[in-house]
Amino acid sequence: MSKMNGHSAPSIQEIIEKKRDGECLDKDEIDTWVEKVVDGEVANVQLGAWLMAVYLKGLSPEETSYLTRAMVDHGETLTWPAHWPANLIVDKHSTGGVGDKVSLPLAPALAACGLKVPMISGRGLGMTGGTLDKLESIPGFRVQMSKDEITEILDKVGCCIVGQTAKICPADKIMYQARDVTGTVGCQGLITSSIISKKVAEGISCLVLDVKWGLGSYNGTCENAEVLAKSLSEVANSLGVKTKAVISHMNHPLGLAVGNSLEVIESIQCLQGGGPADLRELVCLEGAILLQEAGLVKSRQEGVEMLAGTLDNGTALQKFADMLKFQGVSKETVSKLLSRDCNNNSSVLPTAKHLSNLVSEKSGYVDFIDAGLIARLACNLGAGRSNPEDKLDHSVGVLLTKSPGDYIEIGEVWAQVHHNTPYTPSQQILKCLSVVDSKDLVGPRIAKVIE
Template structure:
């Protein structure tokens, strides 16, 4: 019998448009050392945000980035898309040139935020510090604060505004709507051994700071045995990435490089670090901690001066 029909295989074939972006394609491209376009990075972050990607796929992409790194254009796109994955904070007009923050890449006994945030507030700044928990061996600021009985690190946007208006600073966790893509990536980096990827560190830090709608930002980039960056050269590379990404979002950004071969201050541990921070605010802190606070506070002032010019 003569067959006048169409082959069944061609009837059921699913031809994919050439421009369709798939997650396996993106993973393969980055795995093989390719450079992801802005649209490809946007597609990846959108999938993370909307949970249309498996954790195993996200982990594979994180490892591909860890292995092959990212060029400046990729880092900027990653940071921008992570920031845009959720709400971007808005502040009263009169606060516009006074919104500041600092961030440390983490270290043993690093309690600078607990001292510097209220010190900056006392100088008239507004400090909306969205902080994180510990990654790898470094303690997290939120973990330290939660050692205070009854302290709540989760606050609504409305409550954050009230706190800033009242005391000038707050140290809180990310809200549900602030950089939701980072919440997913942050957790998976810890369990996939990709915490020390410099592009991922940059995207995580600067996307949150961008969502804070800051005027100025100072970064404390650690190097040494107990830091993510083990040597001065890698710390310098990370500092340059962070400053470039921050400035790219319109934030006046500076970085300080400090050693992390010994603990900061005398105390290590959540509750005792809080106690030491309170003593430092009274002027009784150890010299190394006091120096870090005053150095970074001075850098904030310099960045604000540039904002107001």
Template structure:
């Protein structure tokens, strides 16, 4: 048995982990003190792996109410250090988080674009696992790029460049690392309160002024339906606002790859196209609107539309590209490589390049993202466990787009790979990812299907949350 003192010191409560497990197993809400005790016991090793696994499963089956989820997030933040920034940056610190997708290179263009607009972007990103790609894996296809930067180095980079994209340090929300590893082996990764606490604890620890979340739905997303995505988005947004960070979420579709490229080095090149004011329309649309909402949230634009116009300007005039190059140089890339990097640069080549052909004449109705990503993952572009080594050069280029008329026998996808070689069954999987219709295909104007705010009027949102933060 172990004990903790309730803030105020007037009482000391005794807790047993087994009793906390039983309480949640029976569908009861855990108190703030019980959740604090569980996190502390996890950090000190007092909670056995079997106990933590049992509790996570109980949470997965019984859920948590908003107060429990908020408390869990807060206690996970308290398990480690919180980043501190100069006071004059208090309204400039912004970040974005995506729930994961295929071809999602938005962060690569967004962070430097925001920096070029005067923001400070301490972006803490992750690696790919399974069919979803990771921002750090993409950047590490650039020779000598280092994602490991301590808080002092981050401060220096933000001061000189305005943005950095780094991995989570061991002192930042260490409880999340323990919880996540246990969730991964206990089939509890998809628990909404655990997802919320994991995502938001890291963002709260960044001491942000504003946060935007890209919550995806579709066949290649964690949430298969838009209803599931909205449920998660509301949970994330409410925790962020409750902890003093102006937060909104975009609900975006993840059935078709974003842009034309999938695979680490190919996605960096496509992000550079966007930073040069070009690139695929769907990628540019996401960068403009995500950045626009963030500039509005932190008070650097009067509306999302004005914010998007500012992002468009720094993409077209080259200032966002210069910020990206400076960030690479500050994070270890040799100056001559960083300063000359452009969409015409080749970042690694593979010995095998193969094109697959359109099976019949018609209109491209759908290009399914998940099977493409899974084949590339098997060819070495991704990992199934954290220790897997990836090949940054493996990837695919889509040569057609949804809504395009295509002729039988024309190429529609180009695969770059080494070993293992592409198998016939994988070729068939890729061919099945392409859906051709005899009728014209419906093309949505944007991948963004909804915007989720906390419970107040949109026009009052950013200002009201900022006031609450100042008061607290």
């Protein structure tokens, strides 16, 4: 048995049993656990048992901080050229939502403002879509890059969106996959440590978080989202990353597109100065927070205007084009993809063979569209995973034609289902559209900012 601080290191079984019994693990025990996970000494059944014990008993703030630091320390961290101003290296993270494609336009928009964004993203987890999955619907896009390549693209373009390398927070990569298949995704301590460890390992100075709540998220209420946002912010700030959090709801999908290639098209529309208003609002606010934290603007409103300017004048779109080409997409594909002719988009991106319309059973005003049910539908079509090894169908998904507050007639289409396998709408899916007789004030997508 190995020694730690003059004492015998705890065994894997002892660590599992202690957490199972609701006791707090100390720094050495958590460090031992992470070390053994990375070294391959923890069997899958033991990892599942520990994750379930943590899910049921929770992690204290101290345990969460220890786990985050251990996952960073037992892996590689990114370092940057000394002449780069540290305050300009920033990133964003979302806890995940249905139709959440904010990262795709935000990273190039920030680069167009002079920031450097080494965005390490993930794949779909549970009901939420993954940023890497969306980008991989673009032919040739390469998510795995070396440290030298990441440095080069940040120097030449200013942003990249890449996958976790095998050496950055390897314990998180192992646990991240296991959480998806053990029903332990929605655990605050695990979510916090997973998110913040990767961000600390990026060597960033500022971080903005988009913490979701509602039907299409793992935080049922706004209050739960605030608790998680504070946990994330406190851990990140304690580890030297200036962090603020945006609380936004996920009762209905973000934007109109849900599904990998469909969301790429909507992201491009945002980069061309268009697209849904709620997507643009989140991109501009989250970008403004980072611009202010980095010291490039004096006020948040000034930051919003600067971000909006990059979307409207084409500079963010150009950065996106440069990023795509650097990450393996051919010039011809980029040219067709970013054309304002939507037919060019569909000639490049995977396209479903069949379209089926969902129609309203009554006339009135759209109250909300259940994001959780839409996510399940998209996942069942092949847009998401129920197992980490599942192969995605990038072409399928749901494209909404109505938003909350819109008027709809009985029999009018409110969504198009893009599918490659036979599809018949269930009564449950038809009921995910809520229509009311009188028009109510549509609540804001953004609830508040946790300073």
